[in-house]
Amino acid sequence: MQARTRWWLIGIITLVILSLLGVFEPIKFRDRRDPDSGQAVRPRKRLGPIRVYRPHLGITLGLDLRGGSHLVLQAQAQGLFEFSAPELSKPMSEEEQTDLYAEIVNLLPPDKIGTAKREVQLRGDRIVVQARLAPDTDVKQQGNTIKGLLTTRFPQVEMKRAERQEITRDNLQSIQAIIERRVNAYGVTEPVIQRQLPDRLIVELPGIKDPEKAKQLIRQTAVLELRHVPRKYGFGDRGPEVTEVAGERVFTFRDPTGKEVLTSQVIDESPVIVTGRDLKATSRVVSVAGRPTAVTFELQSDAAKTFEGFTRSHVKHYLAVVLDGKMITCPVIKSTIRQQGVIEGGFDKPGGLEEARDLSILLNAGALPFDLEYVENRTVSAQLGKDALVKSLYAGLVGLVAVLLFMLLYYRLPGLLADVALLMYCVLLLGAIKLVNQVLTLPGILAVILSIGMAVDANVIIFERLKEEMRTGKTMRSAVEAAFKRAWAAILDSNVCSIGTGFVLFYFGSGPIKGFAVALILGVAVSLFTAVTVTRLFVNLVMATSLASNVALFGVSPREVEGT
Amino acid sequence: MVDFFRGRKWDLVGLRNLWFAISLLIIIPGLFFWVTQGLNYGIDFTGGGLVTYQFAEPVRAGQETAALARVRGAVDKAGVQGQIQLAGTAARTDQLLVRTRVEPKAGQDADSVLSQQRASMRPALEAAFPGITEVAGEMVSPVVSEELIKNAIWSVVAGCVFILFWIRLRYLTFQWSGTALIALVHDVLVLIGVFAMTRKEVNSPFVAAALTVVGYSVHDTIVIFDRIRENLRLRKGNTFAETANISLLETMPRSVNTVLTTELVLVSLFLFGGVSLRDFAFAMMVGITVGAYSSIFNAAQLLVVLKNREGRKMALKRAPGRPMREVAGRAPVRQPRSLKPVAQAPAQAPSAASEEAEDEEEGAEAAVVQERDAAPGPRRKLKAGRKRKRRF
Numbered sequence: 001m002q003a004r005t006r007w008w009l010i011g012i013i014t015l016v017i018l019s020l021l022g023v024f025e026p027i028k029f030r031d032r033r034d035p036d037s038g039q040a041v042r043p044r045k046r047l048g049p050i051r052v053y054r055p056h057l058g059i060t061l062g063l064d065l066r067g068g069s070h071l072v073l074q075a076q077a078q079g080l081f082e083f084s085a086p087e088l089s090k091p092m093s094e095e096e097q098t099d100l101y102a103e104i105v106n107l108l109p110p111d112k113i114g115t116a117k118r119e120v121q122l123r124g125d126r127i128v129v130q131a132r133l134a135p136d137t138d139v140k141q142q143g144n145t146i147k148g149l150l151t152t153r154f155p156q157v158e159m160k161r162a163e164r165q166e167i168t169r170d171n172l173q174s175i176q177a178i179i180e181r182r183v184n185a186y187g188v189t190e191p192v193i194q195r196q197l198p199d200r201l202i203v204e205l206p207g208i209k210d211p212e213k214a215k216q217l218i219r220q221t222a223v224l225e226l227r228h229v230p231r232k233y234g235f236g237d238r239g240p241e242v243t244e245v246a247g248e249r250v251f252t253f254r255d256p257t258g259k260e261v262l263t264s265q266v267i268d269e270s271p272v273i274v275t276g277r278d279l280k281a282t283s284r285v286v287s288v289a290g291r292p293t294a295v296t297f298e299l300q301s302d303a304a305k306t307f308e309g310f311t312r313s314h315v316k317h318y319l320a321v322v323l324d325g326k327m328i329t330c331p332v333i334k335s336t337i338r339q340q341g342v343i344e345g346g347f348d349k350p351g352g353l354e355e356a357r358d359l360s361i362l363l364n365a366g367a368l369p370f371d372l373e374y375v376e377n378r379t380v381s382a383q384l385g386k387d388a389l390v391k392s393l394y395a396g397l398v399g400l401v402a403v404l405l406f407m408l409l410y411y412r413l414p415g416l417l418a419d420v421a422l423l424m425y426c427v428l429l430l431g432a433i434k435l436v437n438q439v440l441t442l443p444g445i446l447a448v449i450l451s452i453g454m455a456v457d458a459n460v461i462i463f464e465r466l467k468e469e470m471r472t473g474k475t476m477r478s479a480v481e482a483a484f485k486r487a488w489a490a491i492l493d494s495n496v497c498s499i500g501t502g503f504v505l506f507y508f509g510s511g512p513i514k515g516f517a518v519a520l521i522l523g524v525a526v527s528l529f530t531a532v533t534v535t536r537l538f539v540n541l542v543m544a545t546s547l548a549s550n551v552a553l554f555g556v557s558p559r560e561v562e563g564t
Numbered sequence: 565m566v567d568f569f570r571g572r573k574w575d576l577v578g579l580r581n582l583w584f585a586i587s588l589l590i591i592i593p594g595l596f597f598w599v600t601q602g603l604n605y606g607i608d609f610t611g612g613g614l615v616t617y618q619f620a621e622p623v624r625a626g627q628e629t630a631a632l633a634r635v636r637g638a639v640d641k642a643g644v645q646g647q648i649q650l651a652g653t654a655a656r657t658d659q660l661l662v663r664t665r666v667e668p669k670a671g672q673d674a675d676s677v678l679s680q681q682r683a684s685m686r687p688a689l690e691a692a693f694p695g696i697t698e699v700a701g702e703m704v705s706p707v708v709s710e711e712l713i714k715n716a717i718w719s720v721v722a723g724c725v726f727i728l729f730w731i732r733l734r735y736l737t738f739q740w741s742g743t744a745l746i747a748l749v750h751d752v753l754v755l756i757g758v759f760a761m762t763r764k765e766v767n768s769p770f771v772a773a774a775l776t777v778v779g780y781s782v783h784d785t786i787v788i789f790d791r792i793r794e795n796l797r798l799r800k801g802n803t804f805a806e807t808a809n810i811s812l813l814e815t816m817p818r819s820v821n822t823v824l825t826t827e828l829v830l831v832s833l834f835l836f837g838g839v840s841l842r843d844f845a846f847a848m849m850v851g852i853t854v855g856a857y858s859s860i861f862n863a864a865q866l867l868v869v870l871k872n873r874e875g876r877k878m879a880l881k882r883a884p885g886r887p888m889r890e891v892a893g894r895a896p897v898r899q900p901r902s903l904k905p906v907a908q909a910p911a912q913a914p915s916a917a918s919e920e921a922e923d924e925e926e927g928a929e930a931a932v933v934q935e936r937d938a939a940p941g942p943r944r945k946l947k948a949g950r951k952r953k954r955r956f
Contacts, residue, residue: 374675384699395836399829432806453829490790493785501779508719
């Protein structure tokens with residue numbers, strides 16, 4: 001055989017072997033890791049640095065085949081409003097300030113503003129309101145609504161600021177970091193957390209066992225607040241009643257007249273002294289026998305100073321520990337607290353330890369600066385994923401066998417060549433997928449199977465062309481040359497269009513569809529490659545043998561050949 | 565199983581009106597259904613939630629109605645409004661799909677609503693079907709579904725534009741790329757029509773299938789166009805219509821075989837693949853068949869129509885009554901126009917040569933006469949105003 005042909009043969013076979021090695025990973029230089037648990041897998045044998053494993057499918061599987069959750073979170077825009085009123089500039093005692101705060105808070109219930117959450121602060125002589133923007137609402141509109149509500153008490157109120165707080169790139173990055181910390185602490189292997197500008201995060205949790213719990217943990221705003229309960233609701237021995245109802249702690253507050261007051265209102269009227277932002281990331285769970293389970297926290301220095309001053313002058317007052325608007329515990333201030341403290345109580349019920357652990361994770365990871373909402377959620381159990389994988393592989397195999405048989409029966413010798421080329425194509429395609437580290441999703445498998453059906457096409461074009469050229473009575477060699485040359489134009493153009501639509505799909509498509517698009521593009525590209533190299537190689541190989549002169553093997557009846 | 569198509573002297577171009585009629589016959593009812601009933605959009609485009617359950621035991625054939633009734637009862641008891649559907653492979657029905665609307669009130673987001681729904685459905689379903697497990701849950705909020713719709717439309721437009729310009733680039737005129745595009749649009753319309761009539765679910769995978777079909781159908785069309793282009797260059801003795809017909813017949817084996825191999829694979833997927841693959845496979849099966857049909861029976865014929873019209877227009881520019889020597893079509897590759905005989909591989913046109921091409925659609929008065937090079941036989945001239953009967 002010609003030297004060139006020999007080199008091509010060696011090259012192709014090398015590629016095929018490399019692909020097989022890469023995809024099935026029977027030999028590795030590093031440890032193989034189980035994708036779900038992250039543990040190293042034990043090799044069958046070790047030869048120095050080389051590890052021999054049982055062959056497996058070494059391509060990363062997508063969530064829809066492996067099981068897991070694909071979540072998309074969107075940060076909700078917020079509005080920041082500032083109001084001034086002459087009444088606020090008057091000097092007042094702390095009691096009066098607390099009462100004023102309570103009044104303002106009661107003037108602005110969240111639903112009247114059109115959102116679910118709002119934060120009110122008295123800063124100097126300004127009322128600052130931070131509220132989630134209602135969908136499709138103008139910031140100014142919302143600001144005016146608030147202003148209208150305030151006018152009843154402050155007739156001369158003025159709106160000084162009404163801004164939409166946009167999520168900046170930095171915000172998104174810090175949110176991503178916070179969520180990464182939470183997810184890592186939670187112990188999910190190989191999580192994927194990506195930003196999607198302008199305001200979205202994609203979180204993928206493969207192999208997660210309890211998706212609901214994880215979703216909660218991720219999304220929780222985790223705003224911890226230590227609030228000062230107004231004197232009228234608690235002082236000294238007169239504090240809230242704590243009862244356990246269905247595993248939850250319920251706090252009951254009463255006002256001076258003895259009437260019961262809603263906890264939420266109490267929280268609302270309690271100004272914030274210290275928030276989670278002032279914490280150092282050193283929170284831990286302390287669980288010692290004989291003592292209640294507690295979560296420790298440590299304040300940063302300036303907040304520590306403020307807190308010290310507050311606690312020193314407010315002994316016997318109550319401190320509400322509120323997480324995301326829910327009261328966790330409400331201890332009385334016994335003495336000055338400077339830097340460290342514990343949050344205890346409420347963690348000694350069943351499941352309490354886990355709650356304490358979650359709380360410490362949240363405190364250490366940080367509070368989210370923006371509210372996050374789930375806008376997309378696709379969760380697949382591992383069982384369903386495996387089921388889908390098995391079914392699709394089986395279907396693909398059946399299809400492949402059908403195509404192989406068909407080509408053999410219809411095209412005879414060239415059909416056999418095309419079949420071998422097709423099998424090599426499959427291996428090379430898998431190798432290509434492994435090479436680009438593409439995650440294989442269910443649509444991706446579909447694209448691979450489809451590509452197998454379509455890859456034959458290039459061969460068909462060439463062989464049909466070959467038949468025609470043979471009929472014109474050319475010598476075998478020139479017929480082959482002409483066939484490949486002429487067929488190439490058609491093959492190129494049509495496959496370019498397929499690749500083009502693949503790119504369009506990739507650009508516009510969502511996750512699994514992107515997997516489909518990449519697999520399709522790879523499928524077409526590799527089929528172009530094998531059509532030109534592998535098929536040609538085989539035909540050249542056959543030509544070197546005596547079979548070549550027998551046109552009947554190619555499906556051409558000798559009578560049809562011109563000149564004979 | 566040797567060449568089935570060898571030597572067939574079919575006139576695919578001449579019967580083009582028939583093919584156009586068939587196409588319209590398929591498209592119009594489909595469009596009607598689409599416009600009146602709309603498509604069965606999946607949650608990707610409507611938003612909402614979809615929960616998949618797996619039965620412990622598959623539902624036996626014939627028991628489906630009863631099973632659905634029990635599911636409906638359980639779902640109603642849970643206070644959830646939703647569509648229910650049984651699913652599975654062709655062999656066994658062992659899954660249940662529940663689609664719900666999620667309408668978040670103020671303060672709630674779509675995901676927590678769905679979680680609540682799932683939590684309330686679970687005990688009711690477990691009571692009705694012991695051993696049932698929840699295997700998948702999906703939620704798409706309205707924000708995202710709007711985007712998905714927009715992206716879907718844009719992707720189809722982008723794909724078509726790309727193809728339009730790529731073919732224009734390679735084939736030099738918009739005539740060629742335009743007709744290819746029309747064939748494509750035809751395919752997409754038929755696909756949509758079929759889905760409108762069968763009420764199968766239209767989701768993101770459907771859009772992916774549609775685009776893949778677009779790429780594939782163009783694949784077919786290009787192979788045929790390439791052959792036409794080549795034949796126009798090599799066989800100068802025929803009219804455009806004849807060349808088109810020859811090319812169609814020559815490429816027929818390849819077109820049919822490729823469709824066959826792809827369909828083999830798709831049928832296998834349809835029969836053995838899981839639920840999500842089935843709808844995808846179905847869309848592709850329909851799309852590829854239609855794509856092949858439009859490539860073979862519509863694309864080239866449309867080109868013939870356009871070329872004939874162009875030929876007629878050019879003929880009208882000449883003074884009537886003088887013999888004309890226009891070739892009724894132009895090869896897109898620029899070549900010096902020569903009237904001398906061209907020595908080359910003997911023409912083996914399987915179809916009998918007809919000397920004139922006529923555009924009978926509008927009862928053209930001017931006939932375009934073609935001069936045959938290098939072939940023996942009398943030249944036929946036509947006096948202006950006479951129509952020549954078509955011969956095959």
